[in-house]
Amino acid sequence: MQNPKRYLVTAALPYANGLKHIGHLAGAYLPADIYVRFLRAKQKDVVFVCGSDEHGTAIPIQAMKENTTPQAIIDKYHGIIRQNFADLSISFDIYHRTSSPLHHETSREFFTRLNDAGELETRETEQYFDEKANTFLADRYIKGTCPNCGNPNAYGDQCEKCGTSLSPDELINPVSTLSGEAPVKRKTKHWYLPLNRHEDFLRNWIVGEHNDDWRANVVGQCKSWLDGGLQPRAVTRDLDWGIRVPVEGAEGKVLYVWFDAPIGYISATKQWAIDNHRDWEPYWNDKDTQLVHFIGKDNIVFHCIIFPVMLKLYGHILPDNVPSNEFLNLEGDKMSTSRNWKLDMQDYIDDFVNQPNGGPALVDALRYYLTQIAPETKDSEFTWKGFQDAVNSELTDIFGNFVNRAMVLMHKLTSGKVPPLHTEALTEADRNMLAQFDNSREKIEKLLVGYKFREAQYEVIDLARIGNRYLQGKEPWKQVKNVDATGKVLPEAQQSIDNCLHICLQTCANLAIFINPFLPNTARKMLHMLKVVDKMLEWENAGKTKLLSVGYSLRAPELLFRKIEDTEIQAQVEKLKSNSIAAAGETVATGSDTAPPANSTEPVSDPVKEIIQFEDFAKIDLRTGRILEAEKVEKADKLLKLTIDLGFETRTIVSGIAKDFQPQDIIGKQVVVVVNLAPRKMRGIESNGMILMAQDEQGKLHFVQPENTINAGAGVS
Template sequence: MHLPKRYLITAALPYANGLKHIGHLAGAYLPADIYVRYLRAQKRDVVFVCGSDEHGTAIPIQAMKEGTTPQAIIDKYHGIIKQNFADLSISFDIYDRTSSPVHHETSREFFTMLNDAGELETKETEQYFDEQAKTFLADRYIKGTCPNCGYDSAYGDQCEKCGTSLSPDELINPVSTLSGHPPVKKKTTHWYLPLNRHEEFLRQWILEDHKDDWRANVVGQCKSWIDGGLQARAVTRDLDWGIKVPLPEAEGKVLYVWFDAPIGYISATKQWAINNGKDWEPYWYDKETKLVHFIGKDNIVFHAIIFPVMLKLHGNILPDNVPSNEFLNLEGDKMSTSRNWKLDMQDFIDDFVNRENGGPQLVDALRYYLTQIAPETKDSEFTWKGFQDAVNNELVAIFGNFVNRAFVLMHKLTHGKVPPLHNELLDEKDHEMMDEIKKAKARIENLLEGYKFREAQFEVIDLARKGNKYMQEKEPWIKAKKKDAADATPEQSAAFQREIDNCMHICLQLCANLAILINPFLPNAARKMIYLMKVVEKMLDWENAGSMKLLSVGYSLRAPELLFRKIEDMEIQEQIDKLKNNSLPVPGEAAATTAEPAIAPVTDAPGHTAIKPTIQFDDFAKIDLRVGTILAAEKVEKADKLLKLSVDMGFETRTIVSGIALHFSPDEIVGKQVVVVTNLAPRKMRGIESNGMILMAEDAAGKLHFVRPESMINAGSGVS
């Protein structure tokens, strides 16, 4: 097999407009990381790039929701997402961002080259324009009634109730979300990439050259698009937020986010090269480079049709493969950010990794289960019960159990050292086990090279399962009793010990092999294993797999430590309850089946303030409530009522000015947890910018009390 000189591996750029959930992790980032870790173990020249996608309408829309600026939004979520990936052991060589100067420069150069070469065309079209806001409206800035289901708050690109993809022209009674007024049609000129010119190339390249080595879902979706006739696609749009089109006649226009985002792979490679004193160009121009895009199925068209056309026109190499996963559902339903039916990476980190008795072993537990259920060929489902079963019945009971038993028995039966192998006494079971170790390497390698990560991981666990079976059949503990029996002769005792030695030698060499083979999937467990074996990380090189000489005879190993812990029923029930309690109704549907009558304002109840006017659920849903921990407090000068608080929000520390100084001294509230309105627009008080508001309750005597959780929980936890 001819090996490329180098590999460039990309994972789809996540949108920096909010937290990312485990469906995203399972779709693109975890499989890419497994493949990259395997390539590194093979000592291949590989660069793994990714970064935040920070342009497009979703960013300013999120900024409006949070009462802040687009720049503040991308700075906030870029940092969170980057840290989430690091916490879950996703090993990018660089995690960049499309707001960087290098990316802006690279994208403008790309556009200019295509435009100057005549590969783009201009068209004048009519688009919706808000006369009050004096701006053209992107699809997400237009709402109206869905023609499919009648939902009256569908967006111009999709109805969030029925899921139908829409265009603004299809909406009934469209209005601008900026002004609330109906928009008008106005002429505008944009630049387009004429995909129709490249149908013949795409048909040959995808449907012929890659029909056998690309996944069926990728080839099938591409075939549907090509057979349907490709259309010219706009590469610019009328927006304030984005990369300015580098033409004097394009005032007020930016590059369309779908055009600039994949160029982010190139700019990230450039930045990696700058950071490491490398040459980036071979990774994008040398045909001896293997380019692989890991994506979810909603990105197939961009990475398998549109971006390859751009790369071809620009003179770059084309992707060798585009492994695309289907969607991951959650507890019987599709994951939905709008309905809060999801498990964010941050939530898993908070609830498992950062808790006592959490840490790297639970990072690997999540990686294991997501790989086991990876939606490689069809949609799959994450269930909390399935997660518990996978961890307890496989990681703990099979893989962890074998390694632990091997180390425990080594310390009991061979004085904590690797015993010798007595070749003259090897029997059929010994030879079968050693043969399985050698064969497993080739099977797993072939599966990883073919992007079949579920099957590859299964083979590793199955090898540990065979190790357990082998140990059970050899029964070294029974032989130890016979060796030490009062009626055993010295010759018999010596013979039993040699049989014990052989069994333990093979089991310990299997442990070393398991560390190498599991490393791409569960890197934290692999490193824990080489720590227990007192060997250097170089032992994890792939070339060492299959060897029966990884651990030297007579070498002392550390005392056993559990690789994984069981997931308790209580933890699972807590997550199920949390998911159900925090979920929101489908847009356009009531939260409950029976509508309750509106509560009339109370105006005459003694001792009670009047209830404020009724609001809709959507109004309440805009409020972002989170738990914070007060780190420091001090009085504000010349303000008797104000305290300046430093509050840990989990993802950042905020300054909040609160009018509670008459009720609490600074010392007595440090360390207390409070509920914070986190998306309140900043407000200056006595020259101090306050970023949030503390929720308080007032009793009949006028005394203030903190609204807070019953017991300490992680800062940043949501309140609903």
């Protein structure tokens, strides 16, 4: 959208069921904050909303773990998460919560309008019911034996041991986690959003309108969902905790959390408008508003498929862009709350920001490194050594060093005042440095508008790098030695000194403007030293060469950053390892289940299996094959019966991929098959082999197949 009247920026609502780690911060909240601060600097009308997601099974499950109530859980973690964001300079205009009366009212009204308009449909299904607890059971409240690996503690939606996605019907000997009793099947009615009716709209909107301006990972995942065919999705569930469904015959039912959570953006905007005596409606109903959702990749389907359908049906505007980041790993492994392999925002605040040598500079140090390694196009990795190198080698030795040298030399060589610029004495190096201001502004602005925050931050540091080279080349500390017989600096030498330091100080002023979206605390410390007001940070000043007045006295320089010591890094690495070992020990000792909540936005990381020898691996015979026929297995939602050409023979293999693939769509697919696996009967069909599949963070399966076409039966090694 060109030149919108206003902007509404959202960041994914974090679950209020526990502490949030820096992977969450890097995924949605920091990039959103950078973008919003840039828009504010451009004097745009922008509202930045977020809030705690406080419904769904994750909350009561956490309450059971902590032996308390769901309300106590959300009150506890809502406050902690909100303060963590504030401590790390995430500048929401409002941080709301979905337990608020306003959100309940907004969600019920949203459901009612869609239901009354006939945009929802009802279905009656059978669901497990706990007669002792007198309640229907969500998938995470059911445990049983995994039919694939025999794990006796598999959940109704997934086995955490082998990683297989399950349904409660597939569990062997299922029991309720509430009572320990075997559940029974009872009929229940639910309301569904028929996404299948809106496939053409979504395809035209995403692929037709946004194929080129949205990130490739977003468009690619959306295409995958659309190509697989959309199905009606339940918007209600049988649960005690949540927003009551506002229709007759829905007793004991609440809105499904995926339905009410994104409506939290709307209710948060309403609350902001009430608090600031503004009108909320233009931000959701005026087509001159640019709506931008910042999310992690595990939320793409909700923000690009489901919520847009809801918005369209209600009459609200659609998102202009949905910048989605990949995942941030930690020291060579995926972050995992269950394994305690993580760096919580609270831990960083306690260990760095709140220490005597911490403060706002250490907030910006984390912001800088997370932006430098932002997983914008692929998964990236946080390492403590990388953090140390980024702070010491770039922030301190390049950016901080340039600002400090310019300020120190100004106090030493020009009496602490901004020296004049002698235009008649400008050299080519001087002119090139002055021209660099506008060149940097153009590059940085283009990258920020395009949501390329890593590259934009690099350009800011590069300007400081160029400034260091310029200062080193001019050597004003040597020019001061060019004196006449009376000891006075020669006029041409003084002009060279003045021009160099004038340009360096104007560079510092521009650096303050450019760094502000990324490192706001650093920008304000620079303003203090330069004795200018916040208004200078407005983007209209970016690239200008006369930001500081000649003859103006500046304050004494202060170091912007401190070095990160080896001992600090070693302590953090040891803490990470010891926490992980302690978590593993606690799991073994208590037999506790360490699975993340069903609605968690954190990717599940399966532990590496025990070491095997090469001889063990060599026993596996992997061959390429091609699917000749595929059909669904009766009374088995997950199973497909496949006929596979292995070159030397044709095999029947039963595979649990029916939820992700339609039979007609996989005919002719190349696959990799374990051909020497012992036969196994499944639903009365003998399966002779196993197909290799990969599972993404959403639980969706993908074929593991050769890059190029290979004859069936070829060995894989």
